[in-house]
Amino acid sequence: MITNYLKIALRNLIKLKGFTALNILGLSIGIAASILIIQFLRTELKVDKHHVDLANLYRVNTAFTVGGKETQTATSPSPLAWTMVNDFPEVYQSTRLLKPPGVNQFLIKFEEKSFFESKTYFVDSTFFEVMTYDFVESSPAGAIKEPFQVVISSLIANKLFGGQAALGKSIEISSQWGADQYEITGVYESSGLPSHIDGEIYINMRSGAIGRTFYDLDEWAGNNLYLTYLKLHPQADPSGLESKFPDLVEAKAGERMRTLGFSKSHFLEPVKDIYLKSKVSYQVGPQGNQSMVNILGIIALFVLIIACINFMNLATAKATLRTKEVAVRKVVGASRKILSGQFMIETILYSFIALICSFLIAYLVLPWFNHLAGRTIQLDIFHDKSLLLWTVAILFFTAILAGSYPSLYLSSFSPLNILRGSAGKGITAKKIRKILVITQFIISIGLIQGILIIQNQLEFVRSKNLGFNSEEKVVIPLNTPESAIKYQVLKNDLLADPNILFVGGSSTVPGQVNLNDGLYYGEGQDPSNNVHANINWVDPDYLTLMGFNLDEGRFFSQDRIADTVSSTIITEKMVASLGYSLDDVIGKNLYWTWDGITRKRKIIGVVDDFHANSLHKEVGNQIFFWSTTENPGYLVASVETGEINNLIGKMETTWQKHVLSDPFEFYFLDDRLQSAYETDQRMGSLIFAFTLLAIFISCLGLFGLAAFAAETRRREIGIRKVLGASVSGIVSLLSKEYLFLVILAILIATPLAWYFMTKWLSNFHYHIELSVFTFIVAGFVGLLIALITVGFQGLRAAGSHPVEAIKSE
Amino acid sequence: MITLSKIARYYTSGLQKSWVLRDMTLDVQQGEFLTIMGPSGAGKSTLLNIIGMLDQANQGEYLFFDEPVHKLKEKKRHELHKHYMGFIFQAYHLIDELTVYENIETPLLYRKIKKEERQSRIADLLDRFNMVAKKNLFPHQLSGGQQQLVGIARAIVSNPKLLLADEPTGNLHTSQGKVIMDLLKSLHTEGMSIIQVTHSEKNAGYGTRIIEIEDGFIRKDMPL
Ligand SMILES: Nc1ncnc2c1ncn2[C@@H]1O[C@H](COP(=O)(O)OP(=O)(O)OP(=O)(O)O)[C@@H](O)[C@H]1O
């Protein structure tokens, strides 16, 4: 029986080659797209899911309230971890992770090899008991129990030792805190068990100068530098535990926080949610993006639905050619159930062919997809069991969605009609086809509207005035004391090159996390009513070369040596926060109190607000101090980019002449700032790509339908032509009904897209306003695409010879 | 075998009923070769389809081997149709995408007959109709007469009790038509009950009884 079905399915497939190809192509592209997206989503959802006791793992986050404003961070104070284990019975185990402040990179050395590694963290000895890692050398138990022990990833092990065993080897790790020798006591597999913590090197926290300063730092109010992870007892109630935090904070830090002028509270965040959902600052690794996961998931479903709709449309349209077969089969004894089964099997056959094609397509575009998504997704159908399961699920989903209606529709034909020699009617089918076409266009037009808005916002982000000039700036991080003390020499030597216009130094540059901050107040103001601001320690050249725009007063001046100790420059927003106005602020003093000592500096200048962070965040208060004693963290050079590679080469030579210990590293400021929008850009390009796909598939279907309509109306068109209808008249005759469908789709799609895009834009503190114009443009594009597709068929039909068409009755 | 009493069939167009059959009362015994005649549009095909259970009467009773067809559920009626009826059409109505062999095989597939049994039955028929060499050809590769032979083979391969033929020779030349009629005749002698619709007196001569219908009534009913 089945062989009989397959035979007739294959013969039909061959008989209607073009139609079938259209049908299968649309379905294949749809399936390929969903396979890729599903793989992407699976890798995103896998993060942190491997930890043993995942349900009981939490991170203690902190919410600070300064001047009525709350900020949340992933970090907390040092004693929290051990206090919780001791005082709260719910807590089974705790562990801390520290990214030492001010250290952006560590220099790793083994024999002749050396490189910088920023993903280097100091952790408690319990770290590998709380977090699960896949050890390839040694085991988690006892891996970093002692000071000067270190666990590295297989990536680092390979970099240092090639294929050789790493265990027991001794490496040097250094930063501005000094250099020490460490024994490797464990290696874990880099790929495989993704975590929200991006570390490659984990050092026992009791090691070296950092260990002496930070390991048992007994400070409750400030120095919230540690990521504290808790493993709770299985029966513990996390919200019950959370409710004990306020008393603890009050007892340990209440007094001190009041003198410092801020308050804070702690709360738990489940480890399983961190990667996709956490919104707090100071994470230790790139964040996933729940909305990207959601949006892509929806798009995958959309593309698949569009492809299925195509299939249904083309299949029901094609069905008119099979009324006779259905009727005959019924007469010779087929029941309706058996017939719908037959057509279902046909759809499964088609889906299966499409599935194979879709894998070919998916493999072909995989590199490109990985490039867009910024991931290394694999498609290993033979070893990846869940992928296989997903594939089978997709097969059934498409077969059922795409096949059910056509098979019910086909099997409903009454044999009487063909016995009387009249063809099937298909009024209902036409109506349903219309609904399906509208659905496709709602999705496509909604997606077009979405990408237009995303592209506009990304363009806005690129072109927004940031309050400084990020172009043609080379940033060289000065990570170690050896390089930092060479700042002045490097500066002088670099300036000798005519292509290097200015060189400046600063403790921080826009785009870097700035942990240097303080609480300030003005003359005669209440010290407890203070203003939070980030501090930039700079040399005078930095201010001019970055192009900060001076609104009032002056910059630091090399001639006035007093500026180094008694002056400050602040931003406009800081002026407002202090309750001053631009006219009266110059000459006022800025006060701060730390540990009972009050200091002051005179405000000599005001600059425009600038975006030290991405446009996702609101600009904060910023103040500048002239730094002479402190070595800058960054050297910034303003350069002519004409022969940039050459110039970088020269900079490297200069560097190597002076800094013997460290390798040369640099980046372009504008590139780095753009990287804050990487997720947004990736999402933009992914949505863009899949939107194009969705539209393409919709067009395939529409093209097929229009071809079909034109075919079935050949005779009518022929007669109309004989009666004198013009080509344009016939094209519009065939296009008219689609015009209406597309307009209806625009009306439905617009509010949906409006709603979702407003949500997306709210991720940015600075964003474009939605304009009706965008929506009109998108609708118009959709309309145009539809009309071109349909019009093409209309033209073809109108161009065919009328006499032949009439004869072909 | 068949008892029709007061069978009526009408179509509604708008508010108006147009009657095709009114008050058809008819008995057909097993082994008969009945011919239905009448002018075009008289309702011959409609009557045949009602007897073949492809269509249903609006009024009246239809007993088929004592089963009250007019009262049966769709499923049961389908079962009766499947087990007792074979159909032959004027336009042959073979499935274009299937070969001769496969066309004949189709009814057997719906009756879940084993492969060997299918092969032997089809081989017998092909042999009898001299079509063995043509079994792998598609319908469009055959002449009209040959197509109708396949149509007959398909109708009888499942051993129906009743063969219903709606102008089986309507599309054929006289000589081809004769072959078909001879074949029906010999099937009848072998015991098959046959009801045919025809416009041709000559073809009617092959049967055992003729009824003529007009305006929805049986005008004449005469044994031969
Ligand atoms: N589905 C239908 N809707 C409306 N009227 C119908 C329908 N089917 C048949 N009729 C009408 O019923 C009447 C009888 O049709 P039928 O096909 O039974 O005639 P016939 O005797 O077989 O004619 P012919 O010799 O031309 O085959 C015709 O007038 C036809 O128009």
Ligand SMILES: [Mg+2]
């Ligand atoms: Mg008829």
